[in-house]
Amino acid sequence: MCGIIGHAGKGENIVPKCLQKLEYRGYDSAGIAALNSSGIEVSKGVGTVDEAVEAPQGSAAIGHTRWATHGGVTQTNAHPHTDPDGRVAVVHNGIIDNHSDLREEVGEGRFESETDTEVIPHLLAQHLKEGLDPRAAAEEVTDRLEGSYAAVALLEGGQMVAFKQGAPLAVARNQDEHFFSSDVVPLLEHVNEAAFLQDGDIAILDSDLRVFNQGREVERDSQEIQWEGGSATRGDFDHFTRKEIGEQPETIKRATFQDEESLTEAAGMLEKARTVWITGCGTSSYAADHMRDYLAPEVDARSIQSHELEYRTDEVGDDDAVVAVSQSGETKDLLAALEGIEAPVLSFLNVAQSSLERRSDHTIHINAGPEVGVASTKAYTAQLTAMKTVAAELKDQEQVLESLRSTAEKAERLVKASESLAEKLHGALKGEDAYFVGRYQRFHSAKEASLKLKELSYIHSEAFPAGEFKHGTLALVEEGTPVVGFVDEETADETLSNLEEASSRGAEIIGVGPKDRDVYDLHVPIPEDPNREMLEVIPFQMLALKTALDRGNDPDRPRNLAKSVTVK
Numbered sequence: 001m002c003g004i005i006g007h008a009g010k011g012e013n014i015v016p017k018c019l020q021k022l023e024y025r026g027y028d029s030a031g032i033a034a035l036n037s038s039g040i041e042v043s044k045g046v047g048t049v050d051e052a053v054e055a056p057q058g059s060a061a062i063g064h065t066r067w068a069t070h071g072g073v074t075q076t077n078a079h080p081h082t083d084p085d086g087r088v089a090v091v092h093n094g095i096i097d098n099h100s101d102l103r104e105e106v107g108e109g110r111f112e113s114e115t116d117t118e119v120i121p122h123l124l125a126q127h128l129k130e131g132l133d134p135r136a137a138a139e140e141v142t143d144r145l146e147g148s149y150a151a152v153a154l155l156e157g158g159q160m161v162a163f164k165q166g167a168p169l170a171v172a173r174n175q176d177e178h179f180f181s182s183d184v185v186p187l188l189e190h191v192n193e194a195a196f197l198q199d200g201d202i203a204i205l206d207s208d209l210r211v212f213n214q215g216r217e218v219e220r221d222s223q224e225i226q227w228e229g230g231s232a233t234r235g236d237f238d239h240f241t242r243k244e245i246g247e248q249p250e251t252i253k254r255a256t257f258q259d260e261e262s263l264t265e266a267a268g269m270l271e272k273a274r275t276v277w278i279t280g281c282g283t284s285s286y287a288a289d290h291m292r293d294y295l296a297p298e299v300d301a302r303s304i305q306s307h308e309l310e311y312r313t314d315e316v317g318d319d320d321a322v323v324a325v326s327q328s329g330e331t332k333d334l335l336a337a338l339e340g341i342e343a344p345v346l347s348f349l350n351v352a353q354s355s356l357e358r359r360s361d362h363t364i365h366i367n368a369g370p371e372v373g374v375a376s377t378k379a380y381t382a383q384l385t386a387m388k389t390v391a392a393e394l395k396d397q398e399q400v401l402e403s404l405r406s407t408a409e410k411a412e413r414l415v416k417a418s419e420s421l422a423e424k425l426h427g428a429l430k431g432e433d434a435y436f437v438g439r440y441q442r443f444h445s446a447k448e449a450s451l452k453l454k455e456l457s458y459i460h461s462e463a464f465p466a467g468e469f470k471h472g473t474l475a476l477v478e479e480g481t482p483v484v485g486f487v488d489e490e491t492a493d494e495t496l497s498n499l500e501e502a503s504s505r506g507a508e509i510i511g512v513g514p515k516d517r518d519v520y521d522l523h524v525p526i527p528e529d530p531n532r533e534m535l536e537v538i539p540f541q542m543l544a545l546k547t548a549l550d551r552g553n554d555p556d557r558p559r560n561l562a563k564s565v566t567v568k
């Protein structure tokens with residue numbers, strides 16, 4: 001949530017361009033501060049970078065794209081924030097928990113915005129005025145801040161000061177430029193490697209970059225960025241979401257390519273655990289639900305969303321293992337849950353070098369490449385594939401790899417067919433409510449399909465186990481209410497009865513599975529496949545995209561959401 005960028009050196013318009021690549025982290029307002037001959041110039045406003053910012057030029061600049069937490073979406077609340085004299089400008093990602101106390105200390109009347117962030121430039125400027133150098137001033141400020149932050153300050157003297165606690169901040173350089181960035185996506189076209197600051201680090205960029213932690217200078221090793229320069233661009237596609245849906249045949253295949261030693265280590269961690277707790281949020285939590293079923297019955301596994309696990313960490317024993325599932329590796333709810341846990345952590349991750357990778361004992365990279373659309377598509381199916389690959393290693397099921405690669409081929413055909421399937425589905429999902437049901441593994445897929453629809457189309461949609469229908473939600477069914485049922489052979493009898501019960505009350509039944517059934521008003525055919533869970537969501541990803549476009553929504557940037565949820 002919120003993307004921040006800092007740049008010093010040659011190159012024109014670098015900050016606005018980089019900032020656009022961070023918009024998926026927050027896009028309700030944006031701003032840039034640049035240092036030029038007349039001092040620090042700030043331009044900020046409500047909307048996207050293009051809409052909100054008249055890019056000021058300078059040898060050093062910082063930028064921000066916002067997902068509001070404290071204070072409404074207004075120009076005044078947009079970052080960068082400055083001290084009253086305009087000598088220090090700051091961009092910040094995170095939440096300063098004790099901002100009210102700090103505001104009171106500084107003097108309420110001196111603030112312009114309602115944000116928690118504004119205390120940072122005020123405090124920094126105060127200490128600089130007292131004569132402290134930038135590093136000492138930053139140390140004083142960070143001593144006072146409670147909460148989470150990645151912040152970059154641009155000082156009137158030309159230096160930049162960055163500090164971080166709990167939120168990500170990468171640093172990188174090439175021959176002519178230095179960068180700070182919330183993640184590596186904006187850097188892909190500028191550098192080949194980047195380092196991530198660690199909690200407590202204070203980085204000072206003057207003629208060169210130096211990093212300090214607890215008063216001592218430290219080295220933060222750069223690592224090669226695995227993603228290619230063009231991989232985070234839209235190419236000829238109208239939207240990232242469409243591009244990413246279409247990449248799945250390739251990304252499913254790629255997720256099966258895992259280093260043998262790494263697989264053995266992952267399987268070993270799960271095998272020796274007393275209980276395996278699998279955790280994530282949103283889409284990643286539905287992948288976690290599937291993984292539980294991949295591991296059972298050999299492994300005692302539980303799937304639990306991270307914000308709920310946080311209340312149960314005392315139930316996780318040291319001889320258990322935790323599987324942490326995340327596309328971004330920066331989800332605060334997940335990282336917070338892990339804080340209270342001693343058990344070894346195995347993560348399934350897309351973004352390398354993220355906070356989760358640093359917190360993990362071992363990581364399986366799902367290799368999906370940058371996922372820019374806020375709705376997770378290719379990362380989800382790649383998570384499932386990597387998880388199934390690890391489960392197959394644990395269970396000695398060599399044939400699974402082969403089957404996953406053949407699923408990737410079927411995905412290719414299904415992606416193509418999904419355009420017309422989505423058209424038909426769109427016709428059927430006319431109202432403002434939709435219900436998604438399934439039993440056992442099909443229920444996990446129902447949840448993911450429902451989430452896709454609601455986050456991109458803003459249609460109210462609920463998913464629940466098909467057996468629950470008659471225990472309450474059936475009361476909401478009226479003539480024409482769309483009910484989507486995920487049906488497989490194992491659960492067909494019961495799920496079809498539940499669909500009959502809804503149909504006889506007027507529901508329009510959309511059946512998802514290999515066979516057409518009498519009760520269906522519309523059939524979404526899914527090929528027979530042992531890895532069906534990777535296929536059956538694809539038509540619904542496409543439906544969500546289509547519905548969003550039809551309603552004039554931006555499918556890449558759904559309202560109120562952000563790609564990396566770095567607050568609780």
Ligand code: M6R
Pocket residue numbers: 280281282283284325326327328329330331334374375376377451455561563564565
């Ligand atoms: O980066 P993560 O996988 O940890 O993110 C978890 C959720 O925030 C994420 O899956 C969210 O639900 C997506 N917008 C779903 O499309």
